Amino acid sequence: MSTAPLLNVEHLTMRFGGLVAVDDVSFAAERGQITALIGPNGAGKTTVFNCITGFYKPSEGMIALTHASGRRFLLERLDDHAINAKAKVARTFQNIRLFPGMTALENLMVAQHERLTATAGLTLGALFGLKRFHAAERQAVELASHWLERIGLIDQADNAAGNLSYGDQRRLEIARAMCTRPELLCLDEPAAGLNARESDSLNALLRTICAEENTAILLIEHDMSVVMTISDHIIVLDHGAIIADGPPQAVREDEAVIAAYLGVPDEEVEDAEREVGL
Amino acid sequence: MEYFLQQLINGIALGSIYGLIAIGYTLVYGIIGMINFAHGDVFMVGSFIALIAFIGLLSIGITFIPLALILVLLVAMLLTAVWGWTIERVAYRPLRASFRLAPLITAIGMSIVLQNFVQVSQGARVKTLQPVITGGYELMHAENFAVSLSNIQILIVVTTIALMTAFWLLIDRTPLGRSLRACEQDRMMAALCGVNVDRTISLTFVMGAALAAVAGLLYLLYYGVIDFFIGFIAGIKAFTAAVLGGIGSLPGAMLGGMIIGLIETFWSAYFTIEYKDVAAFSMLALVLIFFPSGLLGRPEVEKV
Numbered sequence: 001m002s003t004a005p006l007l008n009v010e011h012l013t014m015r016f017g018g019l020v021a022v023d024d025v026s027f028a029a030e031r032g033q034i035t036a037l038i039g040p041n042g043a044g045k046t047t048v049f050n051c052i053t054g055f056y057k058p059s060e061g062m063i064a065l066t067h068a069s070g071r072r073f074l075l076e077r078l079d080d081h082a083i084n085a086k087a088k089v090a091r092t093f094q095n096i097r098l099f100p101g102m103t104a105l106e107n108l109m110v111a112q113h114e115r116l117t118a119t120a121g122l123t124l125g126a127l128f129g130l131k132r133f134h135a136a137e138r139q140a141v142e143l144a145s146h147w148l149e150r151i152g153l154i155d156q157a158d159n160a161a162g163n164l165s166y167g168d169q170r171r172l173e174i175a176r177a178m179c180t181r182p183e184l185l186c187l188d189e190p191a192a193g194l195n196a197r198e199s200d201s202l203n204a205l206l207r208t209i210c211a212e213e214n215t216a217i218l219l220i221e222h223d224m225s226v227v228m229t230i231s232d233h234i235i236v237l238d239h240g241a242i243i244a245d246g247p248p249q250a251v252r253e254d255e256a257v258i259a260a261y262l263g264v265p266d267e268e269v270e271d272a273e274r275e276v277g278l
Numbered sequence: 279m280e281y282f283l284q285q286l287i288n289g290i291a292l293g294s295i296y297g298l299i300a301i302g303y304t305l306v307y308g309i310i311g312m313i314n315f316a317h318g319d320v321f322m323v324g325s326f327i328a329l330i331a332f333i334g335l336l337s338i339g340i341t342f343i344p345l346a347l348i349l350v351l352l353v354a355m356l357l358t359a360v361w362g363w364t365i366e367r368v369a370y371r372p373l374r375a376s377f378r379l380a381p382l383i384t385a386i387g388m389s390i391v392l393q394n395f396v397q398v399s400q401g402a403r404v405k406t407l408q409p410v411i412t413g414g415y416e417l418m419h420a421e422n423f424a425v426s427l428s429n430i431q432i433l434i435v436v437t438t439i440a441l442m443t444a445f446w447l448l449i450d451r452t453p454l455g456r457s458l459r460a461c462e463q464d465r466m467m468a469a470l471c472g473v474n475v476d477r478t479i480s481l482t483f484v485m486g487a488a489l490a491a492v493a494g495l496l497y498l499l500y501y502g503v504i505d506f507f508i509g510f511i512a513g514i515k516a517f518t519a520a521v522l523g524g525i526g527s528l529p530g531a532m533l534g535g536m537i538i539g540l541i542e543t544f545w546s547a548y549f550t551i552e553y554k555d556v557a558a559f560s561m562l563a564l565v566l567i568f569f570p571s572g573l574l575g576r577p578e579v580e581k582v
Contacts, residue, residue: 085472099463114472116453
């Protein structure tokens with residue numbers, strides 16, 4: 001068992017031309033915890049996500065991921081598929097990105113691709129019915145069914161993913177991410193567009209994932225009720241820099257956070273104006 | 279009636295060959311959205327490799343035809359697959375992030391390269407192969423016309439059906455097929471699910487080229503004459519077949535191939551042979567007016 005935090009982001013900077021979207025951000029996410037990344041629109045949350053999951057190559061900085069086994073990966077140096085296949089990081093998106101033409105079950109099977117191809121013997125084994133492959137395929141179906149049951153979609157297993165309802169698609173995305181057996185699950189606004197009841201069941205699902213699967217969750221969310229209820233640790237970004245980092249209680253009362261979200265009270269603006277001689 | 283039946287048989291044999299080539303176009307379009315204009319020439323290279331392998335096998339004394347055929351098939355599929363892989367690696371992959379027209383231009387360039395390479399290395403004259411598979415069955419006999427089904431036609435149709443079945447199983451049942459379909463729908467997301475997208479695209483080219491090699495071998499056995507330019511017309515026809523059937527759709531490619539093969543054959547038989555290409559391409563125009571995404575293609579639905 002390694003003592004290093006699961007995810008360790010150090011001095012992460014991402015520039016797009018002259019725009020600095022993320023500026024020298026350092027934080028850590030611990031195993032078995034839900035870490036939330038919050039901040040006003042345009043604060044750079046999704047950019048941080050995109051750097052972690054390989055969409056962007058960061059301009060500067062290091063993103064280290066340490067497995068429970070002690071294996072360490074530098075995510076900024078890995079190919080995008082290796083980030084999932086080797087480093088075991090999975091993610092979902094703000095907008096749903098399932099494979100709409102494939103069935104719910106197939107969506108979960110694709111996520112287990114890496115382990116299945118290892119047994120398929122150049123695919124020919126799969127075609128001619130290799131025993132080893134059949135056993136692996138059966139296990140994959142079992143894992144997929146297990147997750148379909150947990151998200152309550154087992155009845156819809158053979159329906160095309162694109163035909164499921166919005167809330168079902170959201171949960172299926174999380175199930176698909178979990179079928180890759182990730183060490184770190186990155187969720188980009190999982191509660192967006194869900195009603196109160198769906199949002200509650202999502203919270204419960206995320207908590208059990210965290211507790212039972214030994215998967216840490218990194219979360220971007222705008223819904224403060226969700227964030228405050230489920231996260232163990234909150235990081236607040238504004239204009240690409242971290243303005244607060246701590247447990248929910250502390251972050252809720254942090255003045256910089258309140259200022260970033262609600263703006264600065266008028267007296268303070270007046271004070272500041274007086275200081276600069278306006 | 280007899281005449282019609284004979285033309286139907288001929289058309290299906292020709293259509294099978296077109297269908298096998300069309301699969302290569304449709305697969306590549308499905309997964310990276312580009313038209314691989316060099317694919318017709320990959321088919322041509324496949325038929326040359328088959329011819330060379332045949333002559334080589336005969337010269338070392340393997341004259342038992344079924345064995346020779348299987349060996350030639352394997353050699354042609356393997357070597358042509360290597361060609362397909364190499365073409366993707368050198369001409370398309372470096373340009374994948376580039377603008378859409380760039381790979382199209384290299385594809386046309388690749389097509390010219392292959393034609394000229396074969397022309398220079400093998401000579402420009404037509405190459406012939408003595409009929410290897412002869413004989414057949416007489417199905418019907420009218421006063422002065424016999425309907426015959428030759429063994430080579432049976433071989434073409436049986437091979438095509440067998441390959442299509444294997445291919446369909448591969449796409450529908452195996453992890454490779456699933457990852458291929460996943461890449462087709464959302465390449466980036468597939469990568470995030472741990473699918474090696476580069477490798478999947480390479481395998482698409484490999485499979486397309488292997489099927490084209492089979493088509494090349496069948497063409498060689500059927501017509502007995504090949505030259506460095508056969509890939510152009512066959513490629514254009516197969517591309518037409520893929521568009522007609524709905525590009526991106528596998529059954530569509532096969533159906534399109536059949537339709538083009540049948541139209542060509544019937545037009546040559548009942549009207550004039552000179553205008554058979556006009557007939558085939560007119561059919562494409564007509565179909566696209568009424569089914570803009572092809573016969574079996576899925577129209578792109580934009581959600582708002």
